[in-house]
Structures are given as C-alpha cells and as structure tokens.
Amino acid sequence: MEDGILKNISKHILLNDEERSLFNSLLSCKTLPKKTLVLQADQDCRYLSYVSSGALRSYYVDREGRESTIMFAIADWWITDMYCYLNRKPAMMHIETIEKSTIFQLSRANFDQLLEAVPKFEKFFRIMMQNAYTREQLRVMENLSLTAEERYHSFVMKYPQIVRQVTKKQIASYLGITPEFLSTLKKPEI
Amino acid sequence: MEDGILKNISKHILLNDEERSLFNSLLSCKTLPKKTLVLQADQDCRYLSYVSSGALRSYYVDREGRESTIMFAIADWWITDMYCYLNRKPAMMHIETIEKSTIFQLSRANFDQLLEAVPKFEKFFRIMMQNAYTREQLRVMENLSLTAEERYHSFVMKYPQIVRQVTKKQIASYLGITPEFLSTLKKPEI
DNA sequence: ACCATGTCTTAAGGTACCTTAATTTTTTTC
DNA sequence: GAAAAAAATTAAGGTACCTTAAGACATGGT
Numbered sequence: 001m002e003d004g005i006l007k008n009i010s011k012h013i014l015l016n017d018e019e020r021s022l023f024n025s026l027l028s029c030k031t032l033p034k035k036t037l038v039l040q041a042d043q044d045c046r047y048l049s050y051v052s053s054g055a056l057r058s059y060y061v062d063r064e065g066r067e068s069t070i071m072f073a074i075a076d077w078w079i080t081d082m083y084c085y086l087n088r089k090p091a092m093m094h095i096e097t098i099e100k101s102t103i104f105q106l107s108r109a110n111f112d113q114l115l116e117a118v119p120k121f122e123k124f125f126r127i128m129m130q131n132a133y134t135r136e137q138l139r140v141m142e143n144l145s146l147t148a149e150e151r152y153h154s155f156v157m158k159y160p161q162i163v164r165q166v167t168k169k170q171i172a173s174y175l176g177i178t179p180e181f182l183s184t185l186k187k188p189e190i
Numbered sequence: 191m192e193d194g195i196l197k198n199i200s201k202h203i204l205l206n207d208e209e210r211s212l213f214n215s216l217l218s219c220k221t222l223p224k225k226t227l228v229l230q231a232d233q234d235c236r237y238l239s240y241v242s243s244g245a246l247r248s249y250y251v252d253r254e255g256r257e258s259t260i261m262f263a264i265a266d267w268w269i270t271d272m273y274c275y276l277n278r279k280p281a282m283m284h285i286e287t288i289e290k291s292t293i294f295q296l297s298r299a300n301f302d303q304l305l306e307a308v309p310k311f312e313k314f315f316r317i318m319m320q321n322a323y324t325r326e327q328l329r330v331m332e333n334l335s336l337t338a339e340e341r342y343h344s345f346v347m348k349y350p351q352i353v354r355q356v357t358k359k360q361i362a363s364y365l366g367i368t369p370e371f372l373s374t375l376k377k378p379e380i
Numbered sequence: 381a382c383c384a385t386g387t388c389t390t391a392a393g394g395t396a397c398c399t400t401a402a403t404t405t406t407t408t409t410c
Numbered sequence: 411g412a413a414a415a416a417a418a419t420t421a422a423g424g425t426a427c428c429t430t431a432a433g434a435c436a437t438g439g440t
Contacts, residue, residue: 034438060331068334070327083324092331115313122312123305129319134273136326137260141250141282143333144258144366148427169387176334181427183389224408338397359417371397373419 005050005104008076012127013120022117026110031102038103039095045084047105051077054101055165058093059173069174072098072162078128098166148177149185195240195294198266202317203310212307216300221292228293229285235274237295241267244291245355248283249363259364262288262352268318288356338367339375 005027006020015023029052032038038056039045049056051073058070058079070093073079081093085108106114114121142151152175156163163171172182195217196210205213219242222228228246229235239246241263248260248269260283263269271283275298296304304311332341342365346353353361362372 060335062335066335068331070331082320083328086320086324119309119312122309122316126312126316126319129316129323130272130276133319133323133326134276136323136330137272140326140329140333141258141260143330144363145250145252145256167387173334178428179388180390180429184391184427357417368398369418370399370420374397374421 004052004076008050009124013124015118015120019118019120023114026114027104027106029102029104032097032100034097034099036097037094038097039081039091039093041092041094042090044088045081045091046107048078048080048082048085048108048111049073049095050104050106051075051079052102052104054103055098055162056095056101056103057098057166057170058095060093067173068176069170072159072166072170072174074162074165082132098170143176148175148181151175152182152185194242194266198240199314203314205308205310209308209310213304216304217294217296219292219294222287222290224287224289226287227284228287229271229281229283231282231284232280234278235271235281236297238268238270238272238275238298238301239263239285240294240296241265241269242292242294244293245288245352246285246291246293247288247356247360248285250283257363258366259360262349262356262360262364264352264355272322288360333366338365338371341365342372342375 006015006023009015009023027050032054038049039047039058041061053075056073056079058073058081060068060070062068071079079095081091081095083089084091084093088108115125142154146154152171155171155175168182169179172179175182196205196213199205199213217240222244228239229237229248231251243265246263246269248263248271250258250260252258261269269285271281271285273279274281274283278298305315332344336344342361345361345365358372359369362369365372
C-alpha cells in the first residue's frame with residue numbers, strides 16, 4: 001500500500017508495524033476520474049478521505065444555486081464534511097474530484113475503532129484538528145480585514161500548488177467573489 | 191476550586207481524583223475587571239483561558255486600525271490566540287474582558303505537561319479542536335453565502351446569550367459590517 | 381480534426397454595504 | 411446624580427463588488 005499517508009502520520013506520532021498494518025487494514029483505496037462526486041449534500045457523510053494524488057474540493061450550494069468553495073485538498077491533505085462526518089448529520093457540502101485522483105478513505109466506524117485500538121491516534125487527530133482550526137480562523141480573519149485583491153494575493157502566496165491545479169473560477173468561489181471580478185484584479189507574480 | 195471546568199471536561203473524558211487534582215494544580219485563576227487586556231498583539235501568547243464567569247473577546251486590528259472580532263467567549267468557553275499559543279509565535283490578536291470576568295489559565299508548559307502525564311487529555315483537546323474547527327468552517331460558509339442581515343439573524347439564533355452580554359458594535363465587527371449598517375437592518379425577535 | 385462545453389476576459393449598469401457626520405440614547409465615572 | 415464618554419441611530423453621498431451579456435480562448439469527447 002502507498003505509504004505517503006503513513007509518512008504524513010509519522011510526522012506526529014510513532015507507530016510500530018502492528019499499528020501500521022491495523023491502520024492500513026482500516027483504509028480503502030479508490031482511484032476516481034475527474035469531476036466525480038465523492039459526497040453529495042443531504043447524503044450521510046461516511047468517509048474521511050486522504051488525498052494521495054490529484055485534487056478535490058468541497059463546496060456549499062445555497063438556495064439560489066451559488067457555489068462557495070469551502071476547501072481544496074491536494075496531495076497529502078485530508079478532506080470531508082467534518083461536522084457531518086463526526087455528528088452523523090446529512091452532509092451540507094458536496095465533495096468532488098477536480099482531476100483524476102487517488103484517495104484513501106476511513107469510514108466513521110473505522111475511525112472510532114482506530115481511536116479505541118490505538119489511542120496515539122487521538123494525538124494525531126488532535127494536531128490535525130488544531131491545524132484545521134487555526135487555518136480556518138486565519139481565513140475568517142482575512143475575510144474580515146482584507147479586500148478581495150489582498151485575499152487573492154494571500155491565497156496565491158500560501159497555496160501556489162493549488163493555484164496550478166484549480167481554475168480561477170474555483171478560486172473566486174473560495175475567496176467569496178465572482179470570477180468576473182477576480183478577472184479585473186491585478187495579478188500578483190507567482 | 192471552581193468545578194464548572196471539570197464538569198465541562200467530564201462530558202468527554204473520565205478522570206480519577208488524582209488526575210483531577212493534577213489538572214487543578216496546573217491552572218491559575220484570575221478575576222479581572224471590565225476592559226482588561228489579557229493578551230496584546232505581538233506579545234507571546236502564553237495562556238489558554240477557560241472562562242468561568244463574565245465575557246471576553248479576541249480581535250484583530252489591521253493596519254488602518256479597524257477591529258475584527260475573531261471570537262467571543264462567555265461562561266464555559268475556552269479562548270486564546272490558538273495559532274500563536276501552539277506555535278510560540280507573537281500574538282496576532284488582542285484579547286480583552288468585556289465585563290468583569292473570572293478565568294482559569296493553562297500555560298503552554300503546563301499544557302504540554304498535562305498531555306504527557308494524562309494522555310486522556312489528547313482526546314479532550316481533540317474534541318475541543320474538532321468543535322472549534324467545525325464552528326469556524328460553518329462561519330466561513332455563512333460569510334461566503336449569506337447577506338449581512340442573514341448572518342446577523344443566524345448569530346442571534348445561535349448565540350442568544352452572547353447577544354445579551356456584548357454591544358452591537360462588537361457583534362458588527364464579528365459579522366464584518368459597520369455598526370451603522372447593522373443599525374439599519376430589521377431586527378429579528380429574540 | 382472538429383464540435384461542444386466550459387473558462388476567462390471586458391464592459392456597462394446596479395446594489396449592498398461603507399464613510400462621514402450629526403443627534404439621541406445609554407453607560408460609566410467621580 | 412451630574413458630567414463625560416461610549417453606543418446606537420439616522421441620513422447623505424461614495425465605492426467595492428455584483429449582474430448580465432457578449433466575445434475570445436481553452437479543453438475534452440467522438
């Protein structure tokens with residue numbers, strides 16, 4: 001099995017062979033073509049997905065049909081509708097592949113089992129949630145205090161690889177502006 | 191020692207007497223008057239604070255001197271500049287009391303010691319970070335897809351107690367609008 | 381290679397929200 | 411309990427960003 005995921009985890013906790021193989025046994029691997037829905041709003045969000053290669057995005061569709069991109073996930077990122085995954089609620093978001101992608105999925109039942117069997121994973125997920133929290137909080141801060149142009153510039157500086165893998169339209173919907181308006185902004189050098 | 195904080199923790203993990211008293215020994219208690227700065231931007235953010243009574247807010251001040259409220263913390267909430275607390279970076283935010291408040295503080299060193307000594311706390315903080323993450327993500331979603339009026343309505347529904355304890359000006363700066371504009375919106379019934 | 385579909389760009393007119401400023405109301409301070 | 415300070419409201423003029431529309435440019439499927 002691919003081991004980028006175990007490398008990712010080993011940055012934060014040390015696992016023995018037995019724990020590694022238990023972890024691997026709880027994952028399922030999928031390779032999906034471009035534009036495949038991994039999760040639909042209103043469905044049960046059963047999986048937490050690790051992106052091994054490719055790119056995915058989660059997005060919210062409001063009553064008027066407008067899309068807001070909640071997050072992008074490229075290689076080595078995890079993605080799900082976390083609130084609904086953890087609380088067994090119908091999904092609020094959609095998740096789809098942006099390009100051909102290979103992902104490893106951890107079901108909710110296996111997530112619970114993993115935490116029971118190897119409590120060290122509490123630390124791993126604590127750190128993962130910490131990072132996710134502080135990242136979202138910084139995003140809120142930027143949304144409140146920066147102009148659209150500054151937010152775009154900040155995004156390009158922070159995520160140059162994502163900029164290469166997704167469309168401007170998708171970036172605009174992440175920043176909360178229209179693609180037309182993004183198009184009028186001065187482009188920063190990458 | 192006040193035990194609202196242990197009650198809060200007991201919702202998620204079970205502690206024996208020894209663990210409880212270790213936890214208590216790692217905290218320090220402070221009672222602060224209204225409008226007291228608990229953290230200044232650029233300082234080292236040394237504490238994670240649990241609010242026993244009163245109300246605090248964290249806010250970011252941009253170059254033009256504009257304030258954006260990042261979060262409110264009333265009784266039973268935790269507050270800090272999480273990114274800077276965890277990563278030993280100079281604080282980005284200010285934190286101040288909105289009214290006379292009693293707080294319990296956990297220093298970074300004691301936080302590390304607690305996690306070492308009682309690994310069960312990894313689970314507690316994992317859940318705390320999870321909740322913080324999903325809350326912030328929902329806020330991002332609302333900022334992207336709702337109008338100012340809808341966000342205000344949602345805030346009032348979600349946090350009626352906070353509405354009673356803070357000014358409209360502070361709520362406006364949490365929502366990313368001016369107090370003048372908030373004042374023109376139709377007020378929902380509480 | 382071609383057609384279809386979607387993305388990117390430009391531009392004109394519109395709106396949600398901002399700025400400034402003045403008045404009223406509430407809260408704080410001595 | 412009066413004076414001072416801060417919050418809340420109202421209103422007029424301004425701007426950042428939106429909507430619609432149309433043409434240029436990519437990209438993907440057969």
